[in-house]
Amino acid sequence: MSASPTASALPKPAVPFIKIPENGEPYLEGQRCSACKEVFFETRRACPKCTKIGTLKAERLSNTGKLYNFTVVHRNFPGVKVPFISAIVDLDGGGSLKGNLVDIEPDIAKLKFDMPVKVVFRDAGRIDKAGNKYLAYFFIPADGGNP
């Protein structure tokens, strides 16, 4: 698919909580509840944990964390490249999210619970119908892995 005249030259965020400043590095934005201190993604009408209203404040989240959970996916929908690692990462300082763990072989024996990871931002490799490019977050081993 070629880019249409309406496609933006700059990549768009793959999910709304990826923030792409005009000057500076992309980052993940969370919403922290000032009452119970829990962190969420995307806006909510009230805190889903403590139900307080008006307590959520946007916050730049850490780009480091630990591998809480994982699986190696061998079968998926047509067009999705397998195998890949579906990972759940607890970010340092709060926030837990699912993403692809890359720059490491998708071999279950190579994965360790709680291994340190970094959050990086790369081209999603997918475009929408208008031809827009997207920026996605990925996890990589904190030691840099094998790009």
Add this chain to the structure above:
Amino acid sequence: MTDVYVVGTDMIKFGRFPERTVDDLGAEAALLALGDCGLTIADMQAVFCGNLFQASAGVGQRILKQIGQTGVPVVNTANACATGATAFREGWTAIKAGLYDMVLCVGVEQIGKGLLGGGGGGKDDGIPTEGLLGSGTMPSVFAHVGLEHSRKYGTTFEQFAKVSVKNHHHSTLNPKAMYRVETPLDEVMGAEMISYPNTKLMCSVNVDGSAAAVLCSEKKAKELGLMGRAVRVRASALASDPWSKHNLAAMDFNAVTRLAAKSAYEMAGLGPDDIDLIELHDCFATAEIVHYENLGLCKDGEAGRLIDSGETALGGRVPVNVSGGLLSKGHPLGATGIANIYEITTHLRGEAGERQVQDARIGLTHVVGAGSACAVHVLEKV
């Protein structure tokens, strides 16, 4: 408040019926359940119908167009994999409330093969995130559920696989199961890996199917002489997922099950030790392991030992999924919750044939759907 009884129930043999319609499948189970207690649709004061994939298409009303348009209230429910159980519970609630004496609950689904979950995409704005931001397919979601248990307690691939060996074995004794084939451990573990540790033989079977139950107040059941084969609904509980930290990244099936189980045990005035058999939500082999603990069959951390011990196999201390479970009987989403009711009722009536759990007096059903919705019912022999 009156006690509520299952007086009639049945299910069709699960399978793939692409040439049939959802209303036809549902109508077949409805007539079977009515026939089981010698009643007709004209006796029913309301109909509660569970169906997920055609939730906006009036499936309950369409079933009545097949078996009799009596003009009674119809409620259609959609509640993920708890859809059928939710329809059953709505019927129970209505009789408890004193609104009706007799209602029909039907669950039906027509699915076709393939992966569920991980959907989305195809929007004008935005891109599909499956395989980009992790995986949301059900085999992957339940792979994460299993490996979270491994993380905490060291549960092994082999222990998860044993669930499939057991449930596939059970299904060989159930003429209404989709598959009735033994699967030895090496075959389960050596099957195509879908999402580690779930191999293809550790994933439930997407099938078409239907099941139905006729619920009755105590007064009416006695008046009609239906108490002989009646089964009392000792508890009905429904929960949604409470806040938990990893809910941000992974659907919750544990906290929601614990909430519903606690509520059901309290309502029944019973505990896990009182239960003689269980039909629980083994949508994946990994799921059955975590639900042993969620339902209190063993202490936290002991589920691996429990499957190793054989206590949850037919003939064991608390047989689980003697129907073959979702893994082998099949999982027609909206029908599953009521098919579980059929299975437990059949055992409590002593009519389960080769797979009969001896001296069964109390049985428990559990379903849990993504998003999350969990229903637990406790049934008692009268």
